[in-house]
Amino acid sequence: MRKIELRLEGKSGLKSRSLKQNAFQHHTGYQVNIFPFKTQPGGHIFKADFSSFQGIMGDVIRLSQKKDMHKPKDNVSYKADLKSTILRNALQKVDTNESLHLEDILSKLYFDTEDGLFKYDFNVISYMNFITTKAAIKDIPIFISDVFIEGNDRFKSLLSSKGNDNILNQLISESLPAQTERKESERDKRVFKNMIPAVVSIFQKDFNFLLDNKEYFLQNFEQFFKYYYFFYFSQLVLKLHEFGRETYTIKPIYFSLEWENLSESRMGLHKPGWQELSKQYDRVFAHANTLELINYIRVDDEILGDYDEISFRYNAFEDEEKDAFKNCLTELLDFYKVEVKTLIPPANWGECQAQLEASLENRKFDEEITKLIYSLWYTIRYQFENGKRKKPYRDYALWISTFAKENFTKSGGRLGPKFVLTQELLLFLTKLCVGEQQKIRLKDYWTKLQERGLAFDETSKLEIVKLFERINLIEKKSDSGDAQYIKSSL
Template sequence: MIEQNNLQELKDALSIKNEKAGLKHTINRKSTFLPFLTRGTERPKFRKGFEGVLGGFTRYISHNELREELDLERLINNVSNLVDVKPEDQSYFHEILRMFLQQKNGKIKVFHPHIFQYLPYSSGPEMKGEQEIAKFLADILTDHDSEFKSLFENHSSDDLVAKLILNKLQGLENIERKKKYISKLPFLSEIFKNDFLFLVKHQDYFKDHYELLLSYYYFTYITQLTLKLAQQSKATYYNSNEVYYTLDWEATSKNRKGYGYGYHMIKDTARNLLIHINTLEHLNTLMGTKNSQSYSELLDTYETMPQEQKELFLKLLEQWITEYRLHSLLPEEDKKFSSTYQSLTDHLFSSIEEAYQKPSMQGPRNRYSLSIEEVGKKYFLKTRGSLGYMLNVSQDLFLLLTALCLKNERKSLKQVFFELEKRGMYFDRYSKEEVVKLLDKLNLLDKKSDSGDAQYVKPIL
């Protein structure tokens, strides 16, 4: 609903006082698109991988909260007290339990899906960032679908030691969660649901690849949304933008699509990401929306308004640009801008961009998009000498996604590439040739002829 009070709401959100200049750039009040934080100390660096986010995500979709972190030594003592073991064998039994529960690096060993709920967040300020990502992924990928809630319950195990441990686990508390984020890429969320529900049926493979699966969908969602926000109202939200990856074991060059249409494209686009987030925050507040609308959604909303509402919105937007420039201490403009929706939207964006060019604002602007690079460096980027970082696919990731593309079906090679593209992974013709070599080497190809259309890929799982 467009009303004059929307302008005051935006001024209040940005801590604007009429009697003096200055404002505080505030986001994620009226519209929430990404879980990124501008404070460098709170941004996850993923030194221990995606484990903290994985545990938080699993608890979110299970509607649980970890009230007390798992104390492995206390759990070992509690379990050993249940078993009648000779005193001289006690230390050996403790060691068996420890081997069952703990990896060599000290991390919790996941021997049952329920254990994923006990993976803790990182300690220190980065915990806040991991918590936000976990909530974000639960909201946009599962939409709190009840089908996910039972997947990580404490079901009994056929293994006697596992059964003893599961019966003594404590610390989880059932709670109701409020939704904060709305998926702007519903096609990707739907693919994730299907992939996840298929993979979880293959328990051993799932336990080994759950972290990689979730981190890939996180990286794909945030990079795809970054590209689409840059396209503003011209973006389409029902399929993936073309983003080219390079296989880990192949050579590459500047002439490859993986260079021009890969990470360099994402990084260039991400420089303006915080500007777009601020612009959308302002537009959503002025328009009085309640569902974090993207540029194209805002345009659709505007175009379906009654004429008097359109006129009021344009008046508010024009007023706001003047006030924003005043409180941001930006110079007065000689140029007169036309009062059309697109012209004023572009003017708002350029004014915010101008404000963020100040030396004091460069830090938040640069730190915001670093959230993409942090997770990318951990899993999906590889430095290629003078070419810098490029999007990279390990054999493990390729086989995981291929298994999900195939599910239980035998599909043509062409169809497999199409399914990968739906998941945001594109290959040029050189990479496709390497893919064929790998599949052939692993005996996963059924060749009817040398023609690509007549080559079929066998199910992996």
């Protein structure tokens, strides 16, 4: 029989980690590391970084090179200090009597009006800094590195070549300040778990395609990672909402085009859309804590993983082992309700139980293990939504909801936000769908978009076809239009 136990005691046990000054404190990332989010500060303060994504990807590259940014002198801004350092180094390397003229040329060619360095090759991205100075955002590059980049030698090859035919590019590259060696922290040792291998698999395929088109990849570098970051977490919240009761498959999310106006009836058919996703975004902290607590249950000293992995393991148990596991879950739930004392009256555990039973009746779970997992999650969620910890609960969710809203939504007026694609992003994703082929059938194109997490209603599909006809991306094999192809634009 397998050894199944709930680790309450000991230095790394649940009591030691969660009970501080006679109060239960929620901590995530010790047992299983899933979300690169924080309760302090709230994600809404990082709007500019979420929109740009340059600082985030700059740190991803620095992580791969085990480097850290140079620190600006005194109170000078990072951009201003970087610009002055580059120009000073460049002028020292060139023997000229026209130093001021050369400085003016380099300044206009390589820097924007806010002193930002233009992106002319991949190595330059490592000099892109965060817009917001709060250190909490640095977990996002670590997440991207752990889940999407780790072990990918081709990503490192992207940065290995520093040769450049453009003599001015070469001069600027040679004038970049040296970066410091990155010191590994305890935080770096807590690796983020890949919860959606299917998304990462498609990412790798698209990444390899873009590597063969480096100039185009450079132009769309941030956009590519930004979309896959959204794709991953949107699929994750939908997956978690099933609590391991079914085999996970990618669930396409309904988008419309940025220039479309949606009626109420069309918006109502867009499921899952913003309304469904935003509801799940709001509950991510409850999931993070549920999985953290469940993983204090060990099977033969091993961590369990996510809901799917827990259900898979449970179904392989003997009857006696199943009973032992259910007892551990029940003990965990009882421990939580005894130790958490932050409910605001009239909220109470009796009311929570009554609401839970009604919710279980509505969800109609077949498996006993799924009901127990859901019960723990529901109890944790009830505590956050009806207790003194509403603000950290909301602030944690804002890390994903703000990101999604800033990059992929548009106001639908009284109907609320809706997921939209810009023409630029649509064409970029279309290139990924066509890939290395010269053309693909239109019906296959819709399938490939669905594989990448996107669904469109028939009206939006007609709009896409009209756009492609206008820019000559559609090829018709017959006058009737029965056989239509999407052409590659690379």
